[in-house]
Amino acid sequence: MRGIKRVFLVLAVLAVALVVLAFVLENQQGVSLSFLGWTTLQLPVAVYVVAALIVGLMVGPLLCVLASATRRHKRTSIARE
Known part of the structure; x- marks a missing residue:
């Protein structure tokens, strides 16, 4: 049973990696973001999306x-009263 779970986990990780790779390859066009007068460098869309994902994964927890x-x-403050 442990071997089946491990194989499923490896397949799931490979599927996610392939989806991410396909996303990055499909989104190579350069964009520049602007917000409240600030403008970023012109980078591929995938860079901004992956950066937003990483920031979200850190801020959420x-x-x-x-x-x-x-x-x-x-x-604890209510219990003390």
């Missing part, structure tokens, strides 16, 4: 940790 710490702090 950080917000969850902060929210759980805030809840934990509120529970």
Whole structure:
């Protein structure tokens, strides 16, 4: 059973890698982003999308940790009263 799970995991990782590779190869046209007067360099669309994904993957768990710490702090302060 362990071997089947490992094979499925490897196949899933390969499928995700192939989808990402296809996305990057399909989105090679250069774009420049502008926001509130700031303009970025002209880079492929895939660079910006992957950068947004990485930032989201870092910010999401950080917000969850902060929210759980805030809840934990509120529970302990209520219990003390």
